[in-house]
Amino acid sequence: MSGAFTSKQQTLKLEAKFGGVCLPGLSLWLDPQRQVPEDGHVFVSHAHSDHVARHKKFIATTATALFLKSRLRTTFVPEQFDFFRSRILESRTGSFRLTLLPAGHVLGSAMALLDTDAGRLLYTGDFKLKPCPIAENCDFSPAKHCDVLVMETTYGLPQYVFPPEDEVHAQIASFCKETLAAKATPVLLASSLGKSQKLILGLAKFGLPIMVHNTIHALNVIYQQMGFALPHCEVFHPDRLRGKVLICPPSAARRIAAQCPTELRLAVASGWALDPRCRFRLGVHAGFPLSNHADYSELVRLVECIEPRLIVTLHGFASEFASTLRAAGWNAQTLSVPEQLDLPLRLSSNRLCSATI
Ligand SMILES: [Zn+2]
Numbered sequence: 001m002s003g004a005f006t007s008k009q010q011t012l013k014l015e016a017k018f019g020g021v022c023l024p025g026l027s028l029w030l031d032p033q034r035q036v037p038e039d040g041h042v043f044v045s046h047a048h049s050d051h052v053a054r055h056k057k058f059i060a061t062t063a064t065a066l067f068l069k070s071r072l073r074t075t076f077v078p079e080q081f082d083f084f085r086s087r088i089l090e091s092r093t094g095s096f097r098l099t100l101l102p103a104g105h106v107l108g109s110a111m112a113l114l115d116t117d118a119g120r121l122l123y124t125g126d127f128k129l130k131p132c133p134i135a136e137n138c139d140f141s142p143a144k145h146c147d148v149l150v151m152e153t154t155y156g157l158p159q160y161v162f163p164p165e166d167e168v169h170a171q172i173a174s175f176c177k178e179t180l181a182a183k184a185t186p187v188l189l190a191s192s193l194g195k196s197q198k199l200i201l202g203l204a205k206f207g208l209p210i211m212v213h214n215t216i217h218a219l220n221v222i223y224q225q226m227g228f229a230l231p232h233c234e235v236f237h238p239d240r241l242r243g244k245v246l247i248c249p250p251s252a253a254r255r256i257a258a259q260c261p262t263e264l265r266l267a268v269a270s271g272w273a274l275d276p277r278c279r280f281r282l283g284v285h286a287g288f289p290l291s292n293h294a295d296y297s298e299l300v301r302l303v304e305c306i307e308p309r310l311i312v313t314l315h316g317f318a319s320e321f322a323s324t325l326r327a328a329g330w331n332a333q334t335l336s337v338p339e340q341l342d343l344p345l346r347l348s349s350n351r352l353c354s355a356t357i
Pocket of ligand 1: 048
């Protein structure tokens with residue numbers, strides 16, 4: 001990287017705004033959930049709904065742009081970036097360099113590495129360090145020793161350490177087999193992008209016939225276009241469901257239940273299933289801790305590997321994780337209101353964080 005970013009006297013301002021992060025000095029928005037002023041650069045880290053809005057123009061990887069085209073059914077102009085290929089962007093206050101790095105969360109998910117006059121900043125979006133069969137392997141190595149690490153901390157408490165995924169897939173397969181043996185239909189609730197494809201690959205090893213909701217099928221087609229092989233899955237039809245495992249997004253469960261002739265047994269695949277109350281809260285028969293997010297141990301490992309001068313935490317247990325880091329001697333602070341409080345005002349909060357780097 002260029003050595004042009006050596007001034008440590010300047011202030012880089014971060015602002016939690018519109019559900020994402022704004023760097024007003026760079027006219028740059030990271031994962032805003034609302035449309036932003038047209039003169040700003042918008043970076044969309046991946047195609048999950050809590051990271052996007054109907055932006056007319058945005059920066060993303062090719063896979064993310066394809067997923068969004070399929071999901072939003074709207075016209076937009078993505079500025080497509082390849083991983084590791086830096087580009088210079090202009091802002092009101094000068095230029096900065098942007099490099100996208102693979103985040104390991106879902107196909108196309110990216111971290112943003114910014115080289116600015118005030119220093120280097122890495123924004124993670126959602127990420128996972130352990131290799132995941134449905135995403136490019138996470139690689140943050142170009143960001144080592146950056147000045148500021150802005151990181152998601154969804155599972156930022158020590159109890160959220162996920163078991164090996166092979167074990168979880170075996171438990172899910174047992175649940176499916178027992179349900180089918182009882183002449184009922186196992187329905188696995190999972191996000192359409194990423195988690196569903198992970199379930200498909202995991203269950204295929206157990207020879208279980210799988211049917212998927214049509215939103216998942218549309219995304220499977222893009223996975224295959226991008227060179228990720230997935231086993232064949234039939235598209236949901238209630239008349240052909242008997243004897244099969246159904247994977248569908250939680251938002252479609254009620255509609256599917258109304259159409260199905262067989263008894264359904266629901267299970268959720270989520271990191272929150274580590275909490276025994278999760279399945280009762282969601283009203284499902286079982287919960288399995290399968291996640292595409294970094295667990296607590298991966299969050300700590302990211303910090304220890306990068307060794308930034310300042311860590312800014314976002315989302316989930318952000319304040320708890322920041323105080324854990326401070327207790328371990330790191331310079332850490334939180335930018336967002338903790339999500340677990342589910343504050344309706346969160347989207348309109350404008351908390352400011354200034355980091356002199
Ligand atoms: Zn995500």
